[in-house]
Amino acid sequence: xxxxxxxxxxxxxxxxxxxxxxxxxxxxxxxxxxxxxxxxxxxxxxxxxxxxxxxxxxxxxxxxxxxxxxxxxxxxxxxxxxxxxxxxxxxxxxxxxxxxxxxxxxxxxxxxxxxxxxxxxxxxxxxxxxxxxxxxxxxxxxxxxxxxxxxxxxxxxxxxxxxxxxxxxxxxxxxxxxxxxxxxxxxxxxxxxxxxxxxxxxxxxxxxxxxxxxxxxxx
Amino acid sequence: xxxxxxxxxxxxxxxxxxxxxxxxxxxxxxxxxxxxxxxxxxxxxxxxxxxxxxxxxxxxxxxxxxxxxxxxxxxxxxxxxxxxxxxxxxxxxxxxxxxxxxxxxxxxxxxxxxxxxxxxxxxxxxxxxxxxxxxxxxxxxxxxxxxxxxxxxxxxxxxxxxxxxxxxxxxxxxxxxxxxxxxxxxxxxxxxxxxxxxxxxxxxxxxxxxxxxxxxxxxxxxxxxxxxxxxxxxxxxxxxxxx
Ligand SMILES: Nc1ncnc2c1ncn2[C@@H]1O[C@H](COP(=O)(O)OP(=O)(O)OP(=O)(O)O)[C@@H](O)[C@H]1O
Ligand SMILES: [Mg+2]
Numbered sequence: 088x089x090x091x092x093x094x095x096x097x098x099x100x101x102x103x104x105x106x107x108x109x110x111x112x113x114x115x116x117x118x119x120x121x122x123x124x125x126x127x128x129x130x131x132x133x134x135x136x137x138x139x140x141x142x143x144x145x146x147x148x149x150x151x152x153x154x155x156x157x158x159x160x161x162x163x164x165x166x167x168x169x170x171x172x173x174x175x176x177x178x179x180x181x182x183x184x185x186x187x188x189x190x191x192x193x194x195x196x197x198x199x200x201x202x203x204x205x206x207x208x209x210x211x212x213x214x215x216x217x218x219x220x221x222x223x224x225x226x227x228x229x230x231x232x233x234x235x236x237x238x239x240x241x242x243x244x245x246x247x248x249x250x251x252x253x254x255x256x257x258x259x260x261x262x263x264x265x266x267x268x269x270x271x272x273x274x275x276x277x278x279x280x281x282x283x284x285x286x287x288x289x290x291x292x293x294x295x296x297x298x299x300x301x302x303x304x305x306x
Numbered sequence: 307x308x309x310x311x312x313x314x315x316x317x318x319x320x321x322x323x324x325x326x327x328x329x330x331x332x333x334x335x336x337x338x339x340x341x342x343x344x345x346x347x348x349x350x351x352x353x354x355x356x357x358x359x360x361x362x363x364x365x366x367x368x369x370x371x372x373x374x375x376x377x378x379x380x381x382x383x384x385x386x387x388x389x390x391x392x393x394x395x396x397x398x399x400x401x402x403x404x405x406x407x408x409x410x411x412x413x414x415x416x417x418x419x420x421x422x423x424x425x426x427x428x429x430x431x432x433x434x435x436x437x438x439x440x441x442x443x444x445x446x447x448x449x450x451x452x453x454x455x456x457x458x459x460x461x462x463x464x465x466x467x468x469x470x471x472x473x474x475x476x477x478x479x480x481x482x483x484x485x486x487x488x489x490x491x492x493x494x495x496x497x498x499x500x501x502x503x504x505x506x507x508x509x510x511x512x513x514x515x516x517x518x519x520x521x522x523x524x525x526x527x528x529x530x531x532x533x534x535x536x537x538x539x540x541x542x543x544x545x546x547x548x549x
Contacts, residue, residue: 206395206454209356210409210461211384213377220412224399 091267100276103259106173108284110245110255113177115238118184125189130196131214140189147186152247155179160251176248176255184241191233195226232296239285239292246281256280307370309334309464309496310355310387315364317350324350326520327364334464335494339507339528342517343543348500351517352467355498356389369464381413388458389467392474394450396442402429402453403438406460414461421460428456432486448479452486465496472503504547508532516540 128140147155159182160175170178199222207217249258260277264270308331317325324347332338340348353359355366357373357380366373368386373379397405406425410416416424429435432452442450451471458466468487472480484506491497491510501507507514507528514531516524518539524531535541 200395202391202393202395203397205358205389206391206397207409208358208380209384209389210457211381211413212409213381216412220408221397225397 091263091269093272096263096267096269096273097276099263100256100259100273100280103254104256104280104284106254107242107245107256110173110176110180110248110253111238111242111284114180114184114241114245117177117181118188118241121181121185122188122192125185126192126196127215127218129189129193130218144186144190147183148190152179152183152244153250155183156247156251172248172251172253175251176245176253180241180244180248183244184237187237187240188234191237192226192230195230195233196222198229199225228299231299232292235288235295236292239288242284242288243281308332309336309369310498311365311367312351312355313365313367315351315354315366316362317347317354317359318362324520325354325361328520328522330515330522330525332465332496332498334496336513337491337497337511338499339511339514340498340500340517341502341504341507341514341543341547342523346517347520348517349469352389352469352498352500356387356467357383358389385413385461386464387467388461388463388465390451390454390458390469390471392470394442394447394454394474396450396453396457398442401439401441402434402445402456405453406457409457410460424460425456428460429453431459431489432456433482446479447475448482451475451483455483455486455490459490465498466490468497468499468501470500470502472501502547504532504544516543518543 125140125143128136129144131137156176156179159179160170160172163170163175196218203221203225204217207221212220245255246257249255249261252258254262256277260273264273267273310330310332312328312330312332315325315328316323328347328351330338340351342348350359354361355368355373357375360375361373368383371379371382371386373383396402397408400408403422403425406428407418407421410421410424411418426435426438429438432455434449434452434456437445437449437453440449442453445453455466455471471487472483475483480503484503487497487499488506488510499511511528513525514528515522516531516535516539518537524536524540531540532544535544
């Protein structure tokens with residue numbers, strides 16, 4: 088049996104970290120896009136769309152991410168679609184993320200004074216114009232800190248995808264442990280790497296919150 | 307022909323009938339003051355005319371076109387009728403100038419250059435040409451309200467609805483806003499205003515509408531309404547507000 092140096096362990100973990108980062112970024116991007124569409128549905132005038140988006144959010148917020156992942160992964164293979172783990176992982180995380188982001192953003196949109204909607208209505212703007220030019224620019228500011236904060240949840244959420252065999256940081260940890268029999272060292276590193284990814288995000292979320300608060304008062 | 311025809315308009319919020327059959331015809335260039343107790347339905351009526359509330363019965367036509375609650379009709383209506391609110395409702399993320407430019411560009415698809423020229427023009431008109439680049443925090447309440455007026459004027463409406471536009475202002479700032487409105491009235495703008503400024507109503511308005519419990523209780527030229535109230539309700543209202 089070959090000996091693994093600490094350096095080997097770390098190298099293997101760092102290589103897998105690339106996938107954690109990539110999956111997080113893709114999830115954030117696509118989850119953000121779907122979340123934005125859901126936001127428009129939920130704050131719009133069409134009752135059926137509002138209802139749909141509301142149910143969607145309740146569904147994905149009310150069930151564990153792990154179950155969603157299983158359902159996507161095994162559900163798709165059940166209907167004959169054999170998707171690779173990375174795709175199932177990305178899809179499940181995207182759906183999950185979009186529900187949470189649209190909920191966060193809805194709160195921000197609803198924080199905008201009713202008078203802003205009325206004034207822009209009275210000037211002849213339609214719903215999309217109001218959102219684009221009046222509401223979202225104001226909601227954007229208050230949305231940044233909680234959105235960045237949620238990105239921490241995404242990074243940690245990617246760990247769940249190890250269970251369907253996607254080799255990201257956590258899965259790599261398991262594999263390396265099986266080869267080295269040094270679980271404490273390996274998972275210690277894994278935790279440190281997650282922390283190194285998440286800490287800057289949560290710090291910047293707090294920083295942005297403070298900064299935007301101050302800017303809001305002085306602006 | 308009347309510019310605005312309000313016929314048998316009824317509006318309910320749940321079981322609460324707030325407007326109980328309103329009939330008013332407004333000729334072009336008329337200035338009408340709406341007075342009445344709190345809860346008598348003044349704001350609701352103005353909001354119905356602008357389509358911010360949908361009416362349950364009756365009809366409202368503006369320049370011959372009936373107000374219907376779909377997007378296209380609403381937009382057409384709002385191009386004809388502007389509204390000014392008690393709370394100004396400027397867009398806080400935009401400068402005064404951009405506030406006035408935005409809806410021209412977005413709704414009317416005016417070019418940026420033309421919109422800016424119009425905005426400067428309208429801000430001049432309300433005496434704020436020098437505040438083009440100011441954000442709302444840098445403006446007094448009176449100035450903010452004048453920007454709101456300029457913003458509505460830039461859409462070149464046929465009529466303006468003003469709902470207690472001086473009520474949120476410190477007393478010393480009321481007159482600068484009323485002066486602008488007076489100027490508009492002189493230039494022939496059709497104005498429907500809810501106001502507590504009785505002196506202003508007396509001086510500027512062609513007619514005064516006294517609303518009571520969701521109905522037009524008295525209507526007439528200010529001399530008549532103020533000097534000779536026909537109903538005890540108006541008498542009492544005037545007694546309460548003028549002492
Ligand atoms: N969105 C709403 N939902 C339910 N009831 C409403 C709503 N808007 C107004 N009302 C009710 O309608 C009635 C008339 O209100 P309105 O605001 O038109 O009165 P007003 O004459 O403008 O009074 P004020 O002088 O206080 O502004 C009130 O009883 C009010 O409670
Ligand atoms: Mg009112």
